[in-house]
Amino acid sequence: MGEKILFALISLFLTINYGFLMNGVIRKIYARVGRRHGIPFYQMYIDLIKTLALRTNIRHGTMFYLGPVFRFAGGVGLFLFTPVVFGSAMFGNLSFSGDVLLLLSFQFFGTLGMALGAGESGHPNAAIGVTRGLAQMTAVEVPFVLALMGVAIQYDSLSLHDIVAAQQGGIMHWTLFTNPFIVAAGMLALLGSFMRPPFDVVLAGQEIPIGPPTEYHSNYMALMLSNRAIFPMAKAILFMNLFFGGANTYWEMMIKTFAVVMWSVFVGVSFPRFRVEQSIRWFLRVPLILGILGIVYVQFFMS
């Protein structure tokens, strides 16, 4: 057990650094698309040190104080419950705790805590951001769950290990090729889940400057920055495992998750922002239909 914990911590350390670097690259891409020079790719480390070093820290109350702790604990937890590399003792993490449904639900642990913490700050923008996020999330969940269900039906399992195992044996065994409908539905849902444009209404930099985290600073910000490095990575790993055959080595994981994240980045830099009701309607149209097609496909053409 001690070995497993140690391995999980190594895996966490590696991936969080990978996440930091990836976030730096993403910001660089954003800047370049906007014809700016942008920050260096290691900017995240500078930000992290800066925020940790800030001497002024205030709180609006206990929940506010705990919000980022919840958030980061949620991110770390999600990652630790996810098997990163197929068949690897080191990167299997603590995935014996639960299957993919645990991951599906656990991602709300941090979100909820953060939302409550932001709520206690008393800043109306925080609450507005949260309501937008929640509202959008209800719609994003639908195609994502359809996709997940399609995968579970197809591979007869909810265990990520089994799902990845079933996709071994060549690229054509990936869900991407065996059932493109559910992958399409899932990848469209991913856009909503990553909250980049056109679905970035939660942070809405212009109208409700950065939404829920408005009041957060110093160490809080550091925790949130760290979370932003690990949480999307955990999600990207999940998508990789579900749709893209998982990873047999850590390098393979890095490449595949990079591609997954870049999908949201490329869409993000290309589109302006949807209003909440627009994004809700959007998710309940094409992605929903694709998801249903995926289920129909898996049920009638694959069995």
Added chain:
Amino acid sequence: MVSPYYILTIGLGLAFLLGLLGKKLSKVNIAVIMLAMISFAAISASWVWQFAFGNAEESLFFSAGFEPPFSIALKLGFQEAIIAFMVNIMGLFSTLFLWKKLHKENDKLAPVLLVLFMGLNMLILTRDLFNIFVFLEITAIALGGLILLDERKHAASAGFKYLLASSLISAVYLLGAVLVYFSTGSLYIDDLILGGPVAGPMAGIAVFLTIIAIVLELKPFPANGWALDVYQGAHPAIAAIISAGVGTAMLFVLHKLMIISGPMMAQMITVAGLLTFLFSNWLGISQRDSNRLLGYSSIGQLGLIMAIIGMQDILGDQFAFIAMGILLSHFFAKAGLFWISGIVGGSKLESFAVLRSRPLLLLMFGIFLFALSAFPPFPSFYAKWDLIFALSDAKQYLFITLILFGSFFEVVYLIRWFGIVVKNTSEEVKEKLPVNITQIIPISVFAAALLFFGYYGQHFMNVPINLNYIPLIAVAALWILDFLPTWVKNTLLIVATLFYGYIILPQLHDFAFIFAIIFLLGAFLTLLFGYSYKGKRPGFYPLVAMMFAGLILLVEAKDLFSFFFAWEIMTAGSYFLILRGKKSQPHAFSYMLFSFGGALLILAGFALAHSVTGSYTFDALTMVGALSPLVFIMLAIGFLTKTAAIGLHIWLPGAHSEAESDVSPMVSGILLKAGVYGLLILFMRMGHQFVLGLDLMVVLSWVAVITSIGGYLLASVQEDMKRLLAYSSVGQLGIILFGLTLMSNLGWLLAIAGVITHFLNKTLLFQAVGGVYSRTHDRTMYRMGGLIHRMPITFIFVLIGIISMSGVPPLVGFAGKWLSFNAVLSKGYYLQGVGMVLAGAIAFLYLFRLIHVPFLGQLKDHLRKVKEASFWILLPQIIILMIIMAFSALPGVLLEPIGSAVGKIFPTGGLTWQDSFLPFGSRTAISEYGYWNGTYVMVITMIIFAVLLGFQMLIQRRNKKVGQFNIVYSAERPSTPETTHAGYHFYAHYQKAVGFLIAPLATNFWNWVSDIVQSIANQIRRIYNGNGQVYLIHLVIYFLICFFIFNGGL
């Protein structure tokens, strides 16, 4: 036996004597009349006694030694003795009730009253058709006199209409009697029976005329306008005599004459009676005048008993029990209600609000109304059960339908009236209602009689009675101890609950055991809250005990009757409890309507199932055949009204939110589970049913999905926190229903685990919200804000409640999510599964709103001095919190026992449990698809959280708390919490996107139904235009139509 001629002699003799010496004897007049009435009652009581406990035999009496047809021939059997006794009791107590009035007007009224009751006695006893005519005339004249002699505004016109109608009826009857004599040469009923069916050229018409006259006397719809005016115009005490006394006697005359009628006539009487029952109650719905309303109800009840008399061949051995059960309820209740109306004085329904100044009178008013509505433990309840079962056995489905609709309409106006009286806020009760002892005694005796006959009556039922009266004794004891302070009664009830649990739990198994735990633990937890109330809370504890008694009897029930009995006790108890809320009257009313409608469907469903299988236990539901889908649908709808499935849910939000703070968790967290229990029993026995090849279980699974999504969506747009929780219950019950409809091991595991977690979460949240209300006296969330600073402990409870409810790990709510996904996958209900996931996502919306808007954001100025909720409000929440945390850490403790109960029904497809390397019995649940270990998740999450928190505390050693408005706010410093707090119309954008999904379709539909029902009633009511001549024409037309039908002319 005492000769019945004494009654004739005393009645006539004294009436003449008083007439002659009236003024000279005026001082003792009333006493003399009273003595006469007592003698009537005593004589008839002696008959009853001798028939019941002696060895009296049926005997005939002929006057002056003549043989029939030249004597006044009387027959005295057990039936005659009972009916005469009832009528004489009515006479005695009417005289007592009218004591004061008689004192004032004795020379006019008293002798007439005596003659009336003498006439009624003779009508009951005589065996001679001509004598019947004579006594019909005597009673008509006496009654006409009694109505006319009153000084009320409409008494004269009422009396006149009565005389007009009764003379027409008498003429018809006389004609019939003449023709009978012409055909048979005798008027003596026993001769007519002995001679076989009445024969001869005019025989058919002769029988028709005699019987139709009595039917007309019983005021069949629609030829009863005159009677309604009489009920409305006469003094209420006289109306009581007409309804209970005269009505009873006339029914008996009809029963007597049925011997000479044929099957055709019987059928006509049945149809006439049922139509009267249906329409009279239907038209009563819009009635606002209390006496006229009681008139409608009287006519309806008489119609029902008339129909029962017509159906006596169908009902067989149970006829006497059914007829007497309904007659007794009508007799006591209607007399009591008319008397109460006499005390109140006003004629508006609202004017009865004055009864609130007299709790005992109000209690009796309630007893009478609920006896009429056929609730247990009143005789009509048992009788209606037997009636519906007998009709079902005889396949008389149309009759059942008419009776059920009539009963429903009756409940509509009776319960609405009760609600208005108990809770109407427009009527202020300032003064105590003046009453005197002579008025109270009759009412009390009749109310007590209803309770007595209720208890006594069940032994005559056609089903094996297996009722446990111990919980009901607790209810009665609490009524008696109602004068004690709250904390004493609360303690008594808690001790009683725990003690009863100690006795009963070892006797229960599987689902009954699980539900009993919920009900008993629920009672304990919600009663703890009760210590926070001061004073006496009059009437509260008996009602709570009644509801919980119903619930616990429900799980104890092993047969259909005990189940239905418990169901109705629970419904009545919960209705009263809900009605206690300040503004809950319309909501309690709509709760009752849905519940009662559902109960009628359950009753009919049980009856149909019994008619196929012949069983009175739940095994009746294992029926097969063409009827089984129908039975399934009826029972399912019946139970779904209680679980508030979409479309049948509109009563719930109001009822649950307007109830008192400690009642809301009772009705929401606990009571709803009764419906689930019913569904469980139904599904377990009937399983999949098909209509046109469509599996009803699939239909129900979609109903469940829509219920969940609809309930949660509606919850997220509420501003009132209790309404929010109420709608949330709608949604959660949808998930539980969904689990059941899966009809698989995991599905039922989901449902039962859902029942328990919903009970815990909803009780916790309703109590927390109750605590907030106790301090802020407000339920509108956006008017609050920042309460975390004032009520931090309550905040923690709400936090745990919402995390657990939202299904976020590591708390136990996740078990539901995990199970539902697995269950959906193994069943193949994928699309429904996605609907469930959508519902789960929407749940976040309202849960976040519930915690954010009142507790987070800006603290409002008026809440700055609010304190934490009191200890007794927090205590049950602490207990629930501990249970939730225990289940979260070790989900197996919750799921494994349920799994073993479910496994007995669905042996395959369940969870397997694997030991893990953590202590305390932590085990990993393994399903066909996935796995989950709640303990690991809990431990890992807590460790991560603790490490990060420690890190933060280390870094932020000098963290300072800042003031309320110290926020980044466009370089401004806000100062008004109201404008800085985001709380109102929280999900405006969401409503914009999917608002069309929550259009009030169900409410509009039910309003439409209610409008249609009332409009039809109002249109039909127009035939009652108050004109005596028109009423006569109605009688004639009715007579002619019946005549043609009878003779095959139509």
